[in-house]
Amino acid sequence: MEQAVARHKRVRIIGKLTPYLFISPWIVGLLLFTIGPLVFSLVMSFFDWPVTSAPKFVGLENYTKMFTNDPQFYKSLAITLKFAVLYVPLSLITSLILAMLISQPVKGVKIFRTIFYLPAVVSGVAVSIIWGWIFNSKYGILNYALSLLGIEGPKWLIDPASAIVTIVIASAWGVGTMMLIFYTNIKGISPDLYESAAIDGAGSIRQFTSITLPLITPTLFFNLITSTISALQQLTLVLLLTNGGPLKSTYFYGLFVYNNAFKHHKLGYASANAWFMFIIILLLTALIFKSSSAWVFYENEVKHERKRGGKKK
Amino acid sequence: MQKAKGKSWFIVVILASLFLSACGGGGTAEPAQDGKSAGKVTVRFATWDSEENLSLQQQLIDKFNEAHPDINVSLEAYGSEYDTKIAAGMGAKDAPDVMYMWNYPTYKDALEPLDEYIGKEGAEFKNNYYETLWNYNSANGKILGLPVGYTTHVIYYNKDLFDKAGVPYPKGGWTWDDLQASAKKLNNPEESISGFAFSGKPDPYDFEMFLWGNGTAYVDKEGNLQGSVNSEKSIEVLTMFQNMLKEGYAITTEGSGSTEMKSGKVAMFSNGAWSIGSLKEAGINFGVVELPAFHDGSAVSIVSSSGISMSKDSKKKEAAWEFIKFWTSEEANKARIDYELPVLKSVVESEKLQQDERKQVFYNMLEQSQDYTPASYKVENWSEISDRLGLVFEQIFNPSTMTDPKAALDEAAQ
């Protein structure tokens, strides 16, 4: 007993330093590669920097221009939020359904697993070309196929109303990564849990809501945060596929920042744009984090209050 | 003891990861080439050309390197993201020494003025270039690049479709009325054939040529949009294009139109020389003809020029100039002849390009377009104006809006 107490003490002293040692690679990396550029971009947001010549201090001008004198800023913000609202739930649900499907013990599931994962592997250049062909209104593959069925397809990328939907369809194609994350989590759930639930007479839906769903909340939380971030920063696809059109209906915030930086060469302004989005994402993340204690269950925080049926000791 | 051992292991792993990273992958990456290696000056040369022409460019560079034992030119190819890379390089004060260039008004502050270098080469050197091209390779009265290639815009037409519809091929000196008449005859909805195709969101830089053709422009001499971009004549041009859509024998394309043209279902579209190679590969039997003229105007084209520039921050300017001279020499012009229209009069003459069925069209257009300067050279904030105009054109041509040209242009002029 005494020995144990002594050990505990020693552990506590080392324990003070140990966690920092574990995270030290990240701290070093942060200081080496991240902090500098981050601070630099913040400082630049108070400058007028046309890239090709020296920056000039302008105080808050970039920010006041953004909020009071640039209608595109609000438009892009609105479009991006609309996209996020459409895309985040859709991708979460789709990837979760897919992950459930590929965890089913049916024949050939391995092949499907690979098929669903495949799109995430294909490089963006080819993907954007293919989507461009598929959705071309006049000479596109999809509308041709529809015309064979006697349907006149929509003007996908020409009509502003359908363009954002098209982007959502095309982005949802790459949910393989999220699916895989869910899948890894689902596969980590002990089969015993399901077996005892089945003995208790729980059906598949019941098993999903009472076992699977609570146990994957940590990755659901992860996917929610990361897909929110990526939806709000979506750039590649619109850059390659629509370039913001038609009629600026897909002029996402990410594209707005990118064009300000590399088309209009206003790097200071672009930095201000980026930092504003940074704050929004940070607040959103904080909000999700705050809410997480109510719906995310971590095994090492559960301790003994919440006993699950059939849990092994 | 046991504990200490574990602890040291922990530190070893951390150190190892630090060490590994410090080496950056243990010798896989060669040390960076600094300015001089073994007494040679390394000149960085960036090109935007895609792979198709890179091997040829590398061969030319190898030739240059062989002839200049003290210079080593290294080719950097960035493809479609060229501008992003160049901007990043300039922002970080590490731009390539020599680079391809076309958008001089935007990049002018980072480029070395070349007037003095050119002056030293004598008058003959400068006079051998087509005069028009100097305007396009300058900004604020200073020459910032030597012309390497150019293209004017022309009408491409699908000969097979013309034959099938029994319509005679267009000839130089034709008018927009002629084009419309032909397009009407060629259009065939049952076989999804379109008479004429133009971009639904044209690049405003290119589109200005149609205004020129009707005797107007985006801006007046002072650089004001008001009264120019929304002049009677400008409205007339856009109304004409919009009417072609409304009457149903023309379509708008989602890109430049070359994809649609390659489908073999579009009878005519307008583009620069870029499409020649790819249309050939796609097996389209096509011809090119000068742009049509407006009833009492003339056929004028914008010039899309490519030049070669030197970075202001370069520390190897002499070697860079040596290479620029080589890259714009007769020999190099001839070597690139398959994909770039030569810019030297002497080469055009010796290669008899004025007799070439296709190429002569581009040279004729160049000569006819001598006295025009694009708005991008006249205004300070072109990239913003271009954005605004682009949206206005889209509103006029997009089927879901089809905005009245007068109203749209009036708004653009505000």
Added chain:
Amino acid sequence: MKVSKWHKAIVYLFLIGFAIYFLLPFVWIVLTALKTEAEVHQYPPAIFPGMPQFVNFVNAWKAQPFGLYLMNSVTITVLTTIGQLISCSLIAYGFARYHFKFKNGLFILLLATMMIPWDVTMIPLYMQFNLFGWINTLKPLIVPAFFGSAYYVFLLRQFLMNVPKELEHAAKIDGANDFQTYWKIFVPIMQAPLTLIAVLNMLSVWNDYLGPLIFLQDRTKYTLALGLASFKGVHELQILPIMSITILMIIPPVIAFLYAQKYIVEGISGAIK
């Protein structure tokens, strides 16, 4: 687990439905790669190539020094994967299994680093790497991986949070120190998520285009993704080589995935038992 007939039928229905959506664009890429230039653009679209042009692959591969690019891509991918696995597992372990001062603040900071768009940090990062003399080497693409990436740390932390506390207690009673606990007990438990991270990292590094574009110059240093992009010019693009190289580039990640699958399936539960 027993599965009823109905259940099976529904599962297959969904599997096949989704498979069509996911496969069609991909199949079109494959079919396109086998066509002639004329067939590619033909309208009405030709579904199958008249005569499969396998030579397209050879031509595309030969058009640029892709052997060299492959070497560079493999080097970067392998080293970054090793780096991420080592660093992220340590960092995530620290965040998930300990309580310490500033933990929440630091973790928020970690997440925040995911949120700054690269557009505005790219140029300062370029300057910094230039200062280190790393521009035009593979270092900027490899070294940062050894210091962890927020995305993977976060992901791994989520998995580690789900491991019951009793485990450490048991280890401590057995006399293991902190590092031993991490190394002998938690690394095996993390097998599935670490495999996942390896797969995800391989994927993103393999296809990364902007990093190489900005930090590399010399063509001998290029990666496959950069080589692929050079088929795309400002005005015209070369469809056939793009499609061919895209397909060839898919092969290594897919093989890696097929291989990795079983480690993911063996998951946490297997290790705990």
